[in-house]
Amino acid sequence: xxxxxxxxxxxxxxxxxxxxxxxxxxxxxxxxxxxxxxxxxxxxxxxxxxxxxxxxxxxxxxxxxxxxxxxxxxxxxxxxxxxxxxxxxxxxxxxxxxxxxxxxxxxxxxxxxxxxxxxxxxxxxxxxxxxxxxxxxxxxxxxxxxxxxxxxxxxxxxxxxxxxxxxxxxxxxxxxxxxxxxxxxxxxxxxxxxxxxxxxxxxxxxxxxxxxxxxxxxxxxxxxxxxxxxxxxxxxxxxxxxxxxxxxxxxxxxxxxxxxxxxxxxxxxxxxxxxxxxxxxxxxxxxxxxxxxxxxxxxxxxxxxxxxx
Amino acid sequence: xxxxxxxxxxxxxxxxxxxxxxxxxxxxxxxxxxxxxxxxxxxxxxxxxxxxxxxxxxxxxxxxxxxxxxxxxxxxxxxxxxxxxxxxxxxxxxxxxxxxxxxxxxxxxxxxxxxxxxxxxxxxxxxxxxxxxxxxxxxxxxxxxxxxxxxxxxxxxxxxxxxxxxxxxxxxxxxxxxxxxxxxxxxxxxxxxxxxxxxxxxxxxxxxxxxxxxxxxxxxxxxxxxxxxxxxxxxxxxxxxxxxxxxxxxxxxxxxxxxxxxxxxxxxxxxxxxxxxxxxxxxxxxxxxxxxxxxxxxxxxxxxxxxxxxxxxxxxxxxxxxxxxxxxxxxxxxxxx
Amino acid sequence: xxxxxxxxxxxxxxxxxxxxxxxxxxxxxxxxxxxxxxxxxxxxxxxxxxxxxxxxxxxxxxxxxxxxxxxxxxxxxxxxxxxxxxxxxxxxxxxxxxxxxxxxxxxxxxxxxxxxxxxxxxxxxxxxxxxxxxxxxxxxxxxxxxxxxxxxxxxxxxxxxxxxxxxxxxxxxxxxxxxxxxxxxxxxxxxxxxxxxxxxxxxxxxxxxxxxxxxxxxxxxxxxxxxxxxxxxxxxxxxxxxxxxxxxxxxxxxxxxxxxxxxxxxxxxxxxxxxxxxxxxxxxxxxxxxxxxxxxxxxxxxxxxxxxxxxxxxxxxxxxxxxxxxxxxxx
Numbered sequence: 001x002x003x004x005x006x007x008x009x010x011x012x013x014x015x016x017x018x019x020x021x022x023x024x025x026x027x028x029x030x031x032x033x034x035x036x037x038x039x040x041x042x043x044x045x046x047x048x049x050x051x052x053x054x055x056x057x058x059x060x061x062x063x064x065x066x067x068x069x070x071x072x073x074x075x076x077x078x079x080x081x082x083x084x085x086x087x088x089x090x091x092x093x094x095x096x097x098x099x100x101x102x103x104x105x106x107x108x109x110x111x112x113x114x115x116x117x118x119x120x121x122x123x124x125x126x127x128x129x130x131x132x133x134x135x136x137x138x139x140x141x142x143x144x145x146x147x148x149x150x151x152x153x154x155x156x157x158x159x160x161x162x163x164x165x166x167x168x169x170x171x172x173x174x175x176x177x178x179x180x181x182x183x184x185x186x187x188x189x190x191x192x193x194x195x196x197x198x199x200x201x202x203x204x205x206x207x208x209x210x211x212x213x214x215x216x217x218x219x220x221x222x223x224x225x226x227x228x229x230x231x232x233x234x235x236x237x238x239x240x241x242x243x244x245x246x247x248x249x250x251x252x253x254x255x256x257x258x259x260x261x262x263x264x265x266x267x268x269x270x271x272x273x274x275x276x277x278x279x280x281x282x283x284x285x286x287x288x289x290x291x292x293x294x295x296x297x298x299x300x301x302x303x304x305x306x307x308x309x
Numbered sequence: 310x311x312x313x314x315x316x317x318x319x320x321x322x323x324x325x326x327x328x329x330x331x332x333x334x335x336x337x338x339x340x341x342x343x344x345x346x347x348x349x350x351x352x353x354x355x356x357x358x359x360x361x362x363x364x365x366x367x368x369x370x371x372x373x374x375x376x377x378x379x380x381x382x383x384x385x386x387x388x389x390x391x392x393x394x395x396x397x398x399x400x401x402x403x404x405x406x407x408x409x410x411x412x413x414x415x416x417x418x419x420x421x422x423x424x425x426x427x428x429x430x431x432x433x434x435x436x437x438x439x440x441x442x443x444x445x446x447x448x449x450x451x452x453x454x455x456x457x458x459x460x461x462x463x464x465x466x467x468x469x470x471x472x473x474x475x476x477x478x479x480x481x482x483x484x485x486x487x488x489x490x491x492x493x494x495x496x497x498x499x500x501x502x503x504x505x506x507x508x509x510x511x512x513x514x515x516x517x518x519x520x521x522x523x524x525x526x527x528x529x530x531x532x533x534x535x536x537x538x539x540x541x542x543x544x545x546x547x548x549x550x551x552x553x554x555x556x557x558x559x560x561x562x563x564x565x566x567x568x569x570x571x572x573x574x575x576x577x578x579x580x581x582x583x584x585x586x587x588x589x590x591x592x593x594x595x596x597x598x599x600x601x602x603x604x605x606x607x608x609x610x611x612x613x614x615x616x617x618x619x620x621x622x623x624x625x626x627x628x629x630x631x632x633x634x635x636x637x638x639x640x641x642x643x644x645x646x
Numbered sequence: 647x648x649x650x651x652x653x654x655x656x657x658x659x660x661x662x663x664x665x666x667x668x669x670x671x672x673x674x675x676x677x678x679x680x681x682x683x684x685x686x687x688x689x690x691x692x693x694x695x696x697x698x699x700x701x702x703x704x705x706x707x708x709x710x711x712x713x714x715x716x717x718x719x720x721x722x723x724x725x726x727x728x729x730x731x732x733x734x735x736x737x738x739x740x741x742x743x744x745x746x747x748x749x750x751x752x753x754x755x756x757x758x759x760x761x762x763x764x765x766x767x768x769x770x771x772x773x774x775x776x777x778x779x780x781x782x783x784x785x786x787x788x789x790x791x792x793x794x795x796x797x798x799x800x801x802x803x804x805x806x807x808x809x810x811x812x813x814x815x816x817x818x819x820x821x822x823x824x825x826x827x828x829x830x831x832x833x834x835x836x837x838x839x840x841x842x843x844x845x846x847x848x849x850x851x852x853x854x855x856x857x858x859x860x861x862x863x864x865x866x867x868x869x870x871x872x873x874x875x876x877x878x879x880x881x882x883x884x885x886x887x888x889x890x891x892x893x894x895x896x897x898x899x900x901x902x903x904x905x906x907x908x909x910x911x912x913x914x915x916x917x918x919x920x921x922x923x924x925x926x927x928x929x930x931x932x933x934x935x936x937x938x939x940x941x942x943x944x945x946x947x948x949x950x951x952x953x954x955x956x957x958x959x960x961x962x963x964x965x966x967x968x969x970x971x972x973x974x975x976x977x
Contacts (some may be wrong), residue, residue: 209414
């Protein structure tokens with residue numbers, strides 16, 4: 001606007017354009033939605049610190065027991081309750097076992113339980129919830145009743161009942177999880193799918209004659225991925241905590257196998273004298289919970305459409 | 310009420326003539342009720358009878374809640390009807406099963422209102438448009454699939470290189486073109502356009518309407534065009550049906566309906582539309598209806614429009630007016646038309 | 647007539663990922679006392695942003711006024727403090743929004759929402775405010791106001807909610823009423839009711855109105871002056887008679903030609919405006935409409951035209967076609 005006063009206009013400039021000036025162009029590279037989510041997640045420092053911690057935890061769970069000079073189960077009654085040293089990096093417990101190895105063995109168990117919980121959520125929860133939400137009507141009502149009944153059984157009770165027929169171990173905990181652990185997920189998926197079902201692109205697919213499986217796996221579940229992943233990041237820490245808690249009570253992992261819960265329990269008797277015995281597993285447990293929570297929060301923000309743009 | 314309902318049914322059963330003789334689609338006494346809460350029903354579509362001729366465009370207009378979209382979706386068999394039938398090429402679509410139904414899904418397609426919600430955000434444009442091809446196994450190879458999609462993109466005025474893009478990268482008008490390309494992919498004969506332009510800007514609406522008309526000419530399509538914008542419906546349709554509270558209250562050739570509306574509701578609806586010309590607006594005596602749309606859960610007795618009708622009499626409260634031919638090819642449901 | 651609102655060279659932008667969205671780029675207009683002005687444009691034209699800037703309703707950040715002033719009865723609203731704006735909003739400028747459901751508070755009764763402003767701005771006591779509120783409800787055509795007074799927004803239909811919104815907006819006799827797409831969410835028969843109501847009230851109280859709309863039909867029905875916006879700029883202004891009878895900007899002409907007319911016999915194909923509106927993240931250097939214009943010239947590509955007077959009655963258009971050289975060359 002400002003330049004038009006100083007501008008010298010010539011007749012030439014008032015000739016019709018012989019070409020169509022470039023109009024609608026779509027700038028930039030094509031960005032699939034998941035990459036957008038990832039980009040937002042990566043810029044979230046808190047969430048990324050959670051991710052870094054979890055990756056480190058995973059790495060240590062794999063290599064930790066291998067790099068320690070001692071294994072996790074051999075008692076060394078000459079060197080019980082030792083503080084951290086060059087030989088025993090994190091000290092020893094009341095039976096002289098290497099705390100460093102035991103800690104990472106505990107991490108293995110925690111992560112296996114966490115992964116199992118995730119798998120159960122994904123297999124049972126997502127499919128069950130998907131069918132409930134998609135089918136609707138009678139089927140939905142019946143299946144929902146079943147899940148409500150299962151949900152009303154306390155988890156602890158399931159574990160105790162299972163202990164009647166099997167030895168307490170990590171597998172008891174995982175089995176108990178597979179009875180009730182996926183119900184929350186199934187409800188979340190059900191709610192999402194019920195909403196999505198009336199979206200026009202789903203109606204469009206139906207109008208083209210898409211099969212139920214295609215609708216569910218191509219349209220509905222992929223668009224529920226955000227809430228599914230966010231729910232997973234909450235299920236996993238709660239499963240890890242349940243395992244630690246049950247092992248602490250003696251209902252889970254049994255000695256000589258190591259879990260953070262049993263380690264804390266073992267350290268209880270002498271924790272005022274040998275605080276490191278409790279400190280290491282307790283701190284790791286807390287940090288793991290925290291890491292999953294900040295990661296989950298970050299993911300939710302990354303998926304939240306309201307924060308888009 | 311039940312006695313008069315039966316009476317209405319008998320009268321309305323004679324199929325309404327299509328514009329060009331040969332009928333592609335016949336809807337007979339179609340009703341779709343939805344249960345609401347306990348023991349109540351929403352009569353979204355109530356005893357709808359109409360037909361659409363080959364190559365014709367039937368416009369369906371009405372205000373929100375009049376049942377026009379439900380009618381479109383029931384005719385597409387996205388909803389199962391409560392009663393009545395829809396004949397496509399003489400076959401009742403609600404009785405179709407298996408391969409016959411699958412073939413029907415190829416022959417009927419739908420264009421939706423919301424260009425943002427009608428495309429799966431996780432599909433790229435290639436996958437969106439190829440979906441009917443994938444479902445019906447039309448494209449033999451990946452190469453064939455790509456060629457078909459590029460052809461369709463070209464047909465609706467988009468560039469082939471757009472195929473790799475995602476829906477959120479397009480403007481509303483472009484997305485609606487994608488939706489149209491998808492509807493055309495399986496070579497349908499009949500397309501239900503459910504408010505395809507109401508979410509678009511004025512200058513873009515004309516682009517989409519012209520595209521639809523152009524495609525109709527080139528491919529010999531038959532349209533059911535649902536909209537609340539009466540001027541656009543007049544422009545695109547051969548015949549127009551007006552709905553009010555789940556009922557069809559008037560049906561006529563488009564120019565006849567606009568020049569000579571018989572039902573008081575149609576008259577009010579036409580008069581309510583502001584015309585972009587101040588001279589006409591200044592001279593116009595607008596019929597301003599009093600009151601709001603009654604709830605379709607508790608529609609008025611007798612004529613559904615009587616609560617807002619300036620000419621309503623006692624008869625209107627007692628008897629449901631027949632949907633009858635008041636003039637050649639001009640049907641209306643009013644005692645006094 | 648006195649000018650009550652003058653918008654000078656207003657620039658409003660939004661900070662966004664990837665840069666600055668220049669939603670409003672140099673808007674000038676004024677509103678006189680008792681006048682009804684329409685701002686017409688499509689989505690992204692900047693019409694709503696302009697209106698909300700006057701009320702200072704845009705969240706900041708991400709929005710900010712880059713340049714320009716908004717003079718309302720001698721005060722510059724761009725520099726007004728939040729406390730000053732609170733005194734102006736509702737009292738001196740009323741506003742009606744597109745969606746009456748989201749602009750009414752669902753947890754408060756309609757009566758409470760009308761009396762709130764009266765008590766705050768007019769210093770009325772509770773019973774005076776109640777009397778006035780009932781009077782207002784009657785005025786906007788809500789039947790049985792005594793019963794309606796104690797009801798919540800969800801008990802009202804869409805049209806009734808918009809009437810209640812109008813009652814709230816008018817409760818303190820504002821000098822200016824800004825109506826942002828007041829009938830877009832309503833059905834045509836209800837739209838006709840609301841428009842009738844707004845016309846009646848305007849005649850009765852002499853309130854100035856800024857009507858933001860995309861519907862040229864609504865404009866023809868109820869406004870005196872029309873401002874056409876495109877790509878964040880004003881491209882044409884004039885009386886409604888001039889704008890509809892002899893539009894001088896290709897965009898206005900295109901808009902009118904792309905709409906089917908209910909009053910004319912059918913048959914003529916529509917003439918759409920090709921292409922899409924400009925991306926305001928990187929607005930074009932030259933004329934914003936250039937890429938969609940059938941008359942585009944060399945000069946349009948790189949030089950933004952000024953809004954110049956065309957014809958009588960103060961009609962203006964922002965187009966190089968009105969430059970004397972253009973007429974010479976094209977003749």
